[in-house]
Amino acid sequence: MAIKVFELDGIDEVRFSPFCWRTLMALKHKGLDDFERVPVSFRDRTPIAFSNQERIPVLVDGDRWVNESWDIACYLEDAYPDRPTLFGGDMGRAEALFINAWTQQIQNPGLISIILWDAFQAVNPADRDWWREDREKRYGKLETYQDGRDEKLGPWRQDLEPLRVTLGEQRYLGGETPAYADYIVFGTFLFARSVGQYDVIEPSDPVHDWCERLLDRFDGFARQAPIVAT
Amino acid sequence: MALAHKGLTVDERVPVKFSDKMPIAFSGQDCVPVLTDGDTWVADSFEIACYLEDAYADRPSLFGGDQGRAMARFVNEWTQDLLVPGLVTMLVRDEWDHVRADDRDCFRQVREKRFGDTLENLQAGRDHRVHAFREQLAPLRVTLNAQPFLSGTSPAYADYIVFGLFQFPRCVSAFPFIEKHDPIYAWRESMLDLFDGLAREAPGYPV
Numbered sequence: 241m242a243i244k245v246f247e248l249d250g251i252d253e254v255r256f257s258p259f260c261w262r263t264l265m266a267l268k269h270k271g272l273d274d275f276e277r278v279p280v281s282f283r284d285r286t287p288i289a290f291s292n293q294e295r296i297p298v299l300v301d302g303d304r305w306v307n308e309s310w311d312i313a314c315y316l317e318d319a320y321p322d323r324p325t326l327f328g329g330d331m332g333r334a335e336a337l338f339i340n341a342w343t344q345q346i347q348n349p350g351l352i353s354i355i356l357w358d359a360f361q362a363v364n365p366a367d368r369d370w371w372r373e374d375r376e377k378r379y380g381k382l383e384t385y386q387d388g389r390d391e392k393l394g395p396w397r398q399d400l401e402p403l404r405v406t407l408g409e410q411r412y413l414g415g416e417t418p419a420y421a422d423y424i425v426f427g428t429f430l431f432a433r434s435v436g437q438y439d440v441i442e443p444s445d446p447v448h449d450w451c452e453r454l455l456d457r458f459d460g461f462a463r464q465a466p467i468v469a470t
Numbered sequence: 471m472a473l474a475h476k477g478l479t480v481d482e483r484v485p486v487k488f489s490d491k492m493p494i495a496f497s498g499q500d501c502v503p504v505l506t507d508g509d510t511w512v513a514d515s516f517e518i519a520c521y522l523e524d525a526y527a528d529r530p531s532l533f534g535g536d537q538g539r540a541m542a543r544f545v546n547e548w549t550q551d552l553l554v555p556g557l558v559t560m561l562v563r564d565e566w567d568h569v570r571a572d573d574r575d576c577f578r579q580v581r582e583k584r585f586g587d588t589l590e591n592l593q594a595g596r597d598h599r600v601h602a603f604r605e606q607l608a609p610l611r612v613t614l615n616a617q618p619f620l621s622g623t624s625p626a627y628a629d630y631i632v633f634g635l636f637q638f639p640r641c642v643s644a645f646p647f648i649e650k651h652d653p654i655y656a657w658r659e660s661m662l663d664l665f666d667g668l669a670r671e672a673p674g675y676p677v
Contacts, residue, residue, distance in 0.1 A: 266607035310608060325537070328534070328535045328537025328538055329534045329535045329538060331533065331535065331538040331621050331622055331626055331628075332541060333622065334617055334620065334622030334628075335538055335544075335621065335628050336541060337613050337616060337617065338545060338610070338613040339541060341608070341610075343610040344547065345608040345609045346608075347525075401551045402548035405547040405551065406543050407549045410540055410543065412540070413540060413541060414537045414538070415536045415540030416540075419536075419537050419540075430530070
């Protein structure tokens with residue numbers, strides 16, 4: 241039975257969730273190409289009611305379901321050990337968790353403060369009331385994110401320095417070829433790209449070159465994804 | 471720590487003065503540490519770790535494979551970019567107290583030129599700045615809440631990168647840069663106990 245991924249859906253089939261992107265890239269990495277993508281709206285999670293929880297992505301593989309992008313990656317690594325590895329062993333898995341934490345604590349929150357309003361525009365109109373209420377609980381009034389982009393961009397790009405220097409030394413976070421650590425960080429840039437804000441990274445930045453390489457990966461899988469026109 | 475991890479005996483630890491890098495003149499550069507092994511010499515701590523991993527492949531692994539090595543470099547750059555400047559500016563005047571008397575002028579001159587202020591001014595206000603520093607450690611803290619070591623269930627080179635830096639404040643200052651209730655503090659305690667207390671036995675402050 242084919243694997244199913246339940247992922248959050250935005251306007252015009254734009255799917256911007258960075259967590260869903262991590263899972264999609266992980267599946268492509270494992271060569272499990274034959275998966276079904278099931279869109280779920282922000283306000284209505286009935287398609288994943290079977291899991292008795294509301295977090296997305298959810299991956300279903302036969303009788304099993306897994307949520308949380310990190311747990312999904314670990315599941316895929318353990319369930320398909322004969323496929324290309326996502327972590328390169330236990331130590332690599334442990335270090336990838338640090339990169340996961342860096343993205344969660346530094347890269348992602350900084351980006352959200354820059355593109356939250358753009359993300360709101362990429363939400364389906366029918367979901368916007370739900371989305372506004374949910375996000376405003378965490379981030380305050382959405383309208384306050386319309387301004388100040390340029391002032392926030394500098395410090396955020398500065399925060400990416402460890403990534404930038406590492407990518408100056410090697411092609412991918414995983415070394416010569418990409419690994420799950422790359423998809424963790426790349427997912428956040430795909431979030432920006434999906435909502436029409438790919439220019440948060442400057443073309444002269446080595447991080448941009450790395451993103452381009454990952455966009456080309458798997459026959460341009462990520463590059464072909466619908467994005468908000470700007 | 472990398473040498474101890476590999477179970478290699480260090481024949482000689484050679485002290486080098488800040489003001490006189492003659493002992494490493496053979497390497498044609500002036501950055502320490504330098505490791506010599508027979509006819510080979512290697513500078514730069516990360517390069518040294520890579521050398522040990524490759525030259526002593528049958529000993530316990532520092533990286534657990536190529537992907538682990540690649541990701542350890544990210545940990546290295548994160549440490550270099552964020553933690554080194556943060557710690558240095560909080561401790562540089564205390565550090566000066568622990569520099570050899572005949573190295574102090576050199577040390578002061580080089581550091582004051584690099585950071586553009588006096589050692590005293592650089593260190594001033596650290597009681598406030600330390601909060602921001604501790605906040606920057608969030609990725610490490612979150613990781614150590616999920617697993618005992620950065621490298622997983624047992625320590626390896628990624629742990630030594632961050633821990634090695636934390637030996638610097640311990641050696642030069644009683645300033646409490648990590649709070650006792652922080653999971654990072656507990657991790658550091660277990661690192662101090664490794665290899666029969668190798669790092670704990672180094673002269674330092676109980677911070």
